[in-house]
């Protein structure tokens with residue numbers, strides 16, 4: 043069984059790490075008759091590095107962690123086609139798989155009525171420095187769907203939660219200013235850094251000039267995600283779950299299945315009768 047993840051950004055890297063941990067620790071424990079070598083995890087990208095927007099050190103460490111966990115990382119490789127059985131890459135390489143996971147980005151959902159001139163790459167809507175859709179006085183777009191293209195951000199801002207949160211707050215303040223006839227404030231992204239977790243004790247933290255890889259980055263990842271949860275109760279429950287999972291080294295999620303008994307299936311005639 044093979045899993046091919048297309049796109050080695052944070053989503054692809056984190057999912058490849060999770061699948062590799064599932065194979066290395068859970069599969070062999072829950073299904074001792076299966077051999078982990080039979081489950082292959084591929085991570086494919088046409089860029090020459092994983093975690094493209096991260097620092098070179100972070101990217102190199104992420105690749106090393108993945109390879110150590112048994113993920114086959116294929117870089118400089120572009121997907122050409124997939125027919126449900128086999129994925130083909132430019133240059134002729136193929137992998138037989140029924141499991142292809144697209145982690146190469148999302149497309150914006152654009153409402154009808156907007157001119158094509160304001161739609162940018164990835165179906166993002168072109169906005170000015172206060173997130174107002176170009177050509178409109180009172181229509182705004184924020185977050186992933188907004189493309190604020192400037193010299194500093196020729197591709198727009200990254201599609202991450204911080205951009206959406208900061209734009210949401212600023213648009214709220216600017217709306218009040220517009221109503222009061224006051225000058226508005228342009229959006230300036232305060233990049234607090236990037237985090238990606240690959241597996242147990244393995245993460246990448248690029249916090250401006252400060253960079254960590256490995257266990258300490260993993261602690262930072264957990265701390266940041268824990269404090270971002272709403273409510274004290276949620277924080278405590280998640281923290282206790284994490285501690286117990288860490289000590290048990292045994293992921294909690296399981297699919298509960300019964301042993302397959304073919305004789306339990308209704309015969310074809312009975313199915314037709316029931317449908318009638």
Ligand SMILES: Cc1cc2nc3c(=O)[nH]c(=O)nc-3n(C[C@H](O)[C@H](O)[C@H](O)COP(=O)(O)OP(=O)(O)OC[C@H]3O[C@@H](n4cnc5c(N)ncnc54)[C@H](O)[C@@H]3O)c2cc1C
Nearest residue numbers: 052053148151153184185186187200201202203204206207
């Ligand atoms: C797998 C994955 C992992 C990610 N991990 C991270 C991460 O670790 N850190 C990080 O910062 N960012 C992460 N992101 C990105 C982050 O989720 C987005 O940047 C953020 O959610 C953007 O917020 P938003 O409000 O712009 O859009 P969204 O969160 O996508 O919200 C848009 C909402 O609008 C709704 N909607 C769409 N069309 C309509 C319509 N016509 N009518 C009504 N409702 C509509 C959608 O259903 C959705 O609920 C991740 C994204 C993905 C896909």
